[in-house]
Amino acid sequence: MTAVPSTLPSRWAQLTQRLGGGANSAWFPYVLVAPLALILWGYVVQPMLATFVESVSEDGTANYAQFFTSSGVARTSLLTSLVISAASVLLCGIVGVAMAFLLKRFSFAGRRLIEAFILVPAALPPLIGAVSFQLLYSEIGILPRALQQLFGTAQPVLAFDGIAGVLVVHTFTMYPFFYLAASAALAGMDPSVEEAAYNLGAGRIRVWRTVLLPMLTPALVSASLLVFMTSLASYTAPLLFGVDQTMTMQIYINRTNGDLPMASTYAAVLGLVSIAFLLLMRWYEGRRSYLSQSKGISARRREIANPIGRWLAPVASVLATLVLLAPVATIALVAFSADGSWTTEVIPSAYTIENFVTILTEPRAFEPILNSLQMSLLATAACVVVGVLIAYAVRRLRFVGRSLLDIGVMIAWALPGTVVAINLISAYSTGNGFSFGQALIGTFWILPLAYFVRFLPLVFRASSASLALIDPSLEEAARNLGASWWRAFLNITVRLMLPGVIVGALLAFVHGVGEFVASVLIYTSSTVPISVAINNRMYSFEIGTAAAYGMLQVALIFVVMWFSGRLENGGRAASRRAEQWTN
Amino acid sequence: MIDVELESVSKRFARSGEAAAVDDVNLTIGAGEFFTLLGPSGCGKTTTLRMVAGFYFPSDGHIRFGGKDVTRLAPNKRETGMVFQNYALFPHMTVAQNVAYGLKVRKVGRADAARRVAEALAEVHLDGYGPRRIDQLSGGQQQRVALARALVIRPRMLLLDEPLSNLDAKLREETRAEIRRIQRESGTTSIYVTHDQAEAMAMSDRIAVMRSGQVQQVGTPREVYHQPANAFVARFIGRSNVLSLPVAAVEATRVQVVLPGGGQVHAGAPEGHGLRVGDSALVSARPEYISVVSPADSDAIGGRVAAVEFTGMTTHLTVDVDTGDIDTQVTVAAVDAPERIGVGDRVGLRLPADRLWVVRP
C-alpha cells in the first residue's frame, strides 16, 4: 500500500472531526447557515428583489415619492394599513395573552370547554371564514339583525363596518398567535421567579407588569411580528368590510389597472415597513433577552381557584365558547340552508343536506381535500426542518448577518400572497439551480414550495420564541455526556422547543390548507387545493356548497390539531405513566 | 409571644402516591426567634418553608402568624422575605434592579432605595456589581444577590432556604454574622434551612430536626447536640457513635451500661426512659469525647485503625473495635500529633463517663 491510504483516513478523520464536532468553532455557524441562506436567497430574497427592481423599472423612484405627498391615496393607504396593523397587534395581544393567562393559570368550571375550542378561529377557512363574519356581525349579520328585531329598531344594531369590522375579524382570527405563543412561554417559565415577586410583596397586576410580561418578551415579540405582518398583508377582511385604502387593496387595484410598477412599489413599501417593524422588534427583544438563572428545576405551580370569579366563570366560559364557535356555526348554517331560503330572515327558513350530497357525490369530491392535506403536510415538514434550524442559528450562534437571515425568512410573510406567487412563477418557470434545473411551474412541487416559503416564518418565529426560554447549559450537559452537536440538538434542544415548534407547524399547516391567493395562480388540475375548490363554488355563488366544503376543511384541521395535541402531550403522558409505576 | 404557629400541618403532593412530604408537623416559633429546620435531603424542609411563605397550601392543618390564621392568605400579603433554594432571581433585571424590586413595591423613594440597595449589596460583598446582568455572575454571587434581595426589604419574617450553600467558608461565616446582626437588630423572626450543622449550631436559638416529613426533636443547639431524642438525631447532628450496650443499673436520669471490654460506665438518660436492668440501651458517644489511649490500657476498648481522614482542624480515625461487631469511629483533635497514628495501628479507646447519653431507637 502506498502512503495515500494511510494519510487519507487521518485527513478524513480531521475533516469529520471538524464537521461533526466543531459546533463551538467560529465558523460552525456559517457551515450551518450557508445552506439555509442559500435556500432563502433562491426561494425568497431573490424573487423579492425582482419586485423591487420592477417597482423602479419605469419611472425610477417617482412611485415612491407618492408615499410622501399628503393628498395621495398611497399615503392614506399606508397610514390606514399601519393603523389597522398596530391596532390588531394591540387587540390580539390583549385577547390572546389574557386567554393564555386565564386558561393556563386558573382552574375554573368551564375551562376545559373553552380550551377545546380556543383554536377554532385558527381552523376557519379564510374565504368562507370571512364571509361568516360578515353574516354574523355586519349590517346584514345575524347578530345585528337579531338585535334589531329584539329592540324593534329601524337599523341593525351593533353592526360592525369599515375599519372596526376589519379589526373584529383580525382580532378574532389572529389572537391565536398570541394565545399560542404566550401559553407555550408560560408553560416553560420557571414559576419560582413569579413566586419571588409575590414574596417581595408585589400584587398580581404588578407581577404581571414587571415580571411575567417582560419574561414573555420573546413570545410577545414573535406574536406581534406575525400579527403585524399578517394584518399588513391581510386582504379579505378589508375587502369584505369595504376598507379599500389599504396597501393590499391598492396592490390589487393597481394590478387591475395594469400599473405593474406601482403595484410593485406598494409591495416593496409593504416589505420595507415589515422589515422596519422586524428590526424594531429585534432591537427591543435584544435589550430584554434573558434566560432563567435558577438552579435546578422548580415545580410547576398547581392551578389555583380564583375565589371571585368562581361563579362568573362558567357563565363567561359558555359565552366565550359561543363566540368562538359562532363563525363555524354560521358556516354550518349556510351549509345546511337551502338556496335562496335565507334573505332578510335572521336565520335561514329552510334546511337541506343537499349541499353535502352535491359535493360528496361529485366524482373527484375528495381530491382537493387530499391535495391540500398532502401539500400542506409536505410544506409543513420542510418548514419545521428549516425553520427550527434557522431559529437555532439566529438565537444561539454568533455570526455576521444574523439579522439578514431573520429578515430573509420573515419577508415572505410580509408580502401579499399574490406577490409571492408571481415571484415564484418568474423564478421557476424555467429551470434554475435551486430547482435542480427543473421548471417547477406546472408541477406538483410549486405549491408545496409556495406554502413552504410563505409559512416558514410561522414555524421560525414560534420555534425561536420557545428557544429563547431554554437554558443553553442543558445542551452543554448533553454534549458533556458525549452527545454530538446533532444529537444534543435533536433530543434536548428540539425536544424542549417542541411546544413552540408544534404551535408553529400547526399554524403553518392551517394556513397551508386555507391558502388561496397564491395557490390560485400556481395550481394545476391535478393539484387543486381545497381553497380553490371553495372559491369556485363561491364564484358561482353556490355559497351553500362552498360552506359544505368549508365544513370539511374545518373537520380536517380539527383532526390534525387533535393529533398534534396528542403529540405534544406525548412527553407529558410518558411521565404520567412513569408516576403510576411509583404508586 | 408566639409569632408563627404550625398546627398539624401536612402536605401531600397530589399525584405522587407516596408518603406525605410534610407529615403532621406542629411547631411554634417565638417572635424574634431564629429558628432552624435541619434534616436530610428530601425531608420536607423546603416544603414547610413554602407553606409558611404561602406558595403551597397545606393539605391539612393550619398556619398562624401572631395568632391570625394565614393558611390561605396570598403570599404577597404575608410580609415574608424569602431566599429561594434555587435563587429565583429575575433574569431580566440587573443585580441592582433585583435587589430594588421589593423596595419599589413598597414605594420607597428613589434616592432612599438606591442607598439601601447599595448597602445591601455591600453587606453581601457585592459592591459595584449593581449594574451587572444576572447571567454574568458566578453561582455564589447569584446566591448573594438572592440574599440581599430578601434582606433589603427588612421583612417582618425571614425565610432562608440554604442561603449560603454556594459560598466559601470565609464568606459564609461573615455573611451569617451579618444575617444574625440584622435579624437581632430588627427582631425579625427567622426560619432558616441549612445543611451545615455547624452553621445551625452557631446561629440558631432553636433547631427542629426533621426526617421524612416528621419533626424528630425541637430544642436548643446544645440540647439537640448533647441530648439527642433518638438515634437518628444523634447520628444526624455531628458524628456520633450509637452503641447498643447492656444495662447494669438504672436511675431516674441515668443508667449504668456495660462496655465491650467489660468495664461499666454511667450514661445520662431522658426522664421516663423506661429501661430496666438487662435491657439493651442505645448509647450515643460523640467522637470528640472519646480519647485514644494505649491499647494496653486496662479499661479501654481495643481496636484497629481502619481509616484516617485529615480535615484540617481535626483528624478522624475510624477504628474497628475488637469485641463485638460495632464499628466505632473516633475523632482525635489535630493537636494530638495526628501523624503518629496510621491505618492498621492498634489503639485503645476510652469512653467518657459524663458524656454518654441514652437515646431512643
Place this chain on the structure above:
Amino acid sequence: MIDVELESVSKRFARSGEAAAVDDVNLTIGAGEFFTLLGPSGCGKTTTLRMVAGFYFPSDGHIRFGGKDVTRLAPNKRETGMVFQNYALFPHMTVAQNVAYGLKVRKVGRADAARRVAEALAEVHLDGYGPRRIDQLSGGQQQRVALARALVIRPRMLLLDEPLSNLDAKLREETRAEIRRIQRESGTTSIYVTHDQAEAMAMSDRIAVMRSGQVQQVGTPREVYHQPANAFVARFIGRSNVLSLPVAAVEATRVQVVLPGGGQVHAGAPEGHGLRVGDSALVSARPEYISVVSPADSDAIGGRVAAVEFTGMTTHLTVDVDTGDIDTQVTVAAVDAPERIGVGDRVGLRLPADRLWVVRP
C-alpha cells in the same frame, strides 16, 4: 504522567470591561489525581472548569489532555463527566432517563443501562426515584441526580462543580466517600470545586487555591494548611490568625519572632523568605493550636473573651488581646469544658512554638 495541563490560560468575558475571570493560570494535573479548586465565590473556579470541559474557549493559552492540545476540541469529544453548579438536568426526562442519557449516547445495551442506572441511583441514595419527574424532587435530590448522571458513564475525567453543596453533612460524607471510591477504582482524573474546606482537605490529592482568577498556591492538603504561601491562603483555608510580629533572629527555614507579651518564639518559614532582623513578619497561627491558659501565666498573652460560638465539636472563642490592636481568635476543643468560659472573661493564650508559619503578605 500528566493528564491535564493548563498553560497560561486566561478568560476575559467580552462585554464586562473588568479584570479577567481567569488570569494566566498554569496547572498540571496527573493521571488519576484528585485535584481540587478552592477559592472564594467569584474567583473563577467554574470558568476554569468550563474551559476544561470545552464550553468556553480560553481567551489565551492552551489546554492539553495527555499532551494533546484540546483547546478547541468539541465538548463531546473530551470524555469528561461534569456536574454543573446549576445541575442542568433535562426537565423533559425522568430521573432515570436523565441518568441513562450518557449511556444511551454510548450505545450501552438496554438491560445493561438499566442496571447501571439503578446502581448509580443507589450510590446517591435515590433508589426508587427513577420514574419521578425532575420537578418533583427536592433541591438536594436534584443535585444527586446530576451527580449520578456524571458518575454513571465512568468518564475518563470527572469535573465536579460543587456537587455536594445542597446535601446534608451526613449524606455529603457518604457521597464523597462514594465519589472517592469510584474515582480510585477507575483511576479517573478528577477536578473538584468545593467551598467546603474540610471536604477539600479530606478528599484531595492536591489543592489549588485561587483568588480573583489567579492561582495562589498549589499543594497537598497538609501543605496548604500548614504552610500557606501567603496571608490570603492562610486566612482562607480554615481559620487562622495572621499576626504581624517583629523578627528577632533569622535562620534558613525559620525565624524567631517577638510575641505581644514580650516572649519570643520560633516560626517556620519558607526557604528564601528574605526576612531580616528588625523586619516585621506575618505569622500564621492556627486557632486550634493556640491553647487557653490562666491569664496569670507568665509567657501567655492576656486578653478578654469577646465572643463564644458553639459549633458542636469545638467552641470558638474570639479574644481581644490586651497588647496591640490585633484581634486574636482562638479555637478551644469542646472537651475542654467550654461552658466554663463566657463572654467578658479574662484568659491567657499560649502560642505553639512548632506550629507557627511565616507567610508572604
Place this chain on the structure above:
Amino acid sequence: GDSEDTETPGGTTAERIVVYSARDKKVTDFVVEQFVAKHPEYQGKVEVLNMGAQEVLERTRAEKANPQGSVWWGGTQQGLSAGASEDLLEAWQPSFAAEMDARYKDAQGRWFGEILLPEVIMYNNKAIQPDQAPKDWDDLIAPAWKDKIIIRDVPASGTMRSIYASMIQRLSPDGSNPQPGYDWLRKLDANTVEYAANPTDLYVKMSRERGVLSAWNLQDILLQSEQSNMPFGYVMPASGAPVLVDGVAVIKGGNSEGAKTFLEFLFDSSLRANLAKDFFQIPAVPISEQPEWLANLNLKPMDVDWDVIAKHETEWINHWNAEIKNKG
C-alpha cells in the same frame, strides 16, 4: 391527477389542453364534456383551471417565459387587450371570425369575443315591485333611492369599471370633459349604501336587502334568479345598456393546435344555442335558434366608444376612487 394520460405510449398524438377559465365551473364542465364527446382523442386531456379573470391575466403574464396554459377563456376586452399588447396571445384567424362583428374582436386576431354582457339595472324583486323599479340610469340618482343602492366595488372589477367609464363617456363623448360624469357618479355615490367586495358579496347583500338596487350584468342576474332562487329582477335601461364583450384567446407558446381546436368547438352553433338556453349567454356571433328569453330581450345597446374609454379608464376610475367614492 390524470397527468399519466398525457403520454399514452404509441397512442394518439393529441396533446394536453390547459384552459385558464374565468367562466363558471358549471359552464366549463358542460362544455368540456361536449368537447371530448366530439373529439375523443382529447378524452382526459382537457384540464380546466377555474380562476378570476384578473388571475388569468396575472398567471399568463407570470408564465410568459414558459407558458403553461393553452386557452384563455373568459376575460374582459380590457384584460384581453392588455394580454395582447404584452405579447401573450397568439394571432390567428378562426373560421368563425368572419361572421363576427369587428367591434367584438381584436383586429389582429389575438382575441375574439365569445359572449356579450349587457349591463343593466338589477333590483330585489321581493323589496321592489317591477313597476316601481327605476327605468333608466338617471333614475338611480334620484334622492328616493338614497341608501338603497349597493355596488360591486369598482376599481377591482372589470365589469364595474366598464359601466362607470360608460357613464362618464355617455356625458362626454370624446372623453375630454369627465366632470359631468363625475358629478353624476357623485350623486350615485350618495345613494350608494355600500360597496360590495365581490360578486358573492353583492348577491348576499342584495338578497338580504342591505341594498335593493344595483348595476350588474344580465347573464348573472338571470342565472342567480333562475338557478339559485335569488330574488333578483332586471330592468333594461331606457337609454340603453353598455354591452361588454367577454372573449377568448389562444395563449402564445402553449398547445396552440389543441387550443384552436377547442376554440373552434366553442363557437359551434348548437353548443352556442345550448349555452344560451341553459346559461343565459348572449353569443357574440349570431345564432339561428334563439331561446325564448333572448328573443324577448329587446336588447338596446348603449352607444359606447370603447376606444375613448380605453384611453381614459384608469384616470377616471382612479379619480373616482380617490375623490368620489364615499364622498357623495
